[in-house]
Amino acid sequence: MERHINLEEISDGKLYGLNDMVRADCGDCKGCFACCTGMGRSIVLDPLDIYNLTVNLRRNFQELLSGPLELNVVDGIILPNLKMCGPDERCAFLNQEGRCGIHKFRPGFCRIFPLGRLYENRSFSYFLQIHECRKENRSKVKVRKWIDTPDVRKNEQYIADWHYFLKDLQEMLKASCDEGAARRINMYLLNCFFVTPYREDEDFYPQFYERLAEAGKQTV
Template sequence: MLRELDMGAISDGRLYRHSDMVKAGCNDCKGCSDCCRGMGNSIVLDPFDVYQLCKNLKTSFEGLLQSAVELHMADGMILPNLKMVGEKEQCSFLNEQGRCSIHAFRPGFCRMFPLGRIYEEQGFRYFLQVQECPQNPKTKVKISKWLGIPEIQKYEKFVLNWHNFLKRTGKILECLESEAAVKNACMFVLKTFYLAPYEPEKGFYAQFEERRKRAEEYFF
């Protein structure tokens, strides 16, 4: 858990809200795409990320799995992540010019970098990872602007609810005795939050809440 780490060793020692300024600006990553390479399976996609990708690329979750996304086990749960490809192990969405081809609707992990989240009892705050981005000098930028996500309060509420759901569900999966039961539970999460298409005209957050409540009835 991040709370157990030496925050002074990985951050500037401060915790931030989305309304705060932080020294993270990197000149729009001009000439650099280091954070788009060699990330392994660490860029885990939440339901909002997949919703955005499907809507803007006009494809389905199954379509993403055939090209730029793969599945792996994360904290006992089967979840999707961006796929790294080629000799340079770069993101599937990085173009020949070394630029992000989905920048306008990139995943939350990418938007946040080099920030991270630390979860607390009633929410979360951001911290600045001081050793992750090589670009210097950096400029101060407001975190909400850095993230560039409309309706930031609704988004952060979703992030917290999703985190808490995965945490609670993970504890239940640890108690299941058979591999078949674990697989069935994981498939339920995948089908409920990723495979079943969202309707863009209804908005994401309301649909997510409906699915979360249905999933909580199933698990809890």
């Protein structure tokens, strides 16, 4: 989900790369789970998030939609997001002790928090959201270590490619004003990137790019 932001208001005014130090380490979030509540539909999931959830929870996408996930329209495109539950709007994966039940394979949005991504020139940089985390006196940590993502360079390229694929598609849908075509494209994208299972015994990224290439042909 793209936000129109003023970096001076929400960040420390700096942009970070993987090897930069940033004051993001909150000491394992001990005693705090504020960022796991009241998030509405903002924790939008990408295909890698769904791959990790289905593989590790041994549940397919449709089963997850009947429980901890839901679908929402994001700038004209239907995408899955984490569901908030109960009167205090807790993440569906937050356990009774206030700890993340999927921490080892948590979504990318959660993995980089309190960092955000600033997309520019078909790529992105990280920035520190200074108002989002309630923990005080956070310590410095290297961005690469903080986001703790395997094949991180490959992951960054994937994140950028997925983002700009959606952005280009959103612009195309806005220009077409064809509601029927928009519905068909949305159903195709859901099936292509989320509903159809990925092969667990193969690397995710080549499978994703196969689907991305095919989707590019189907949605032009």
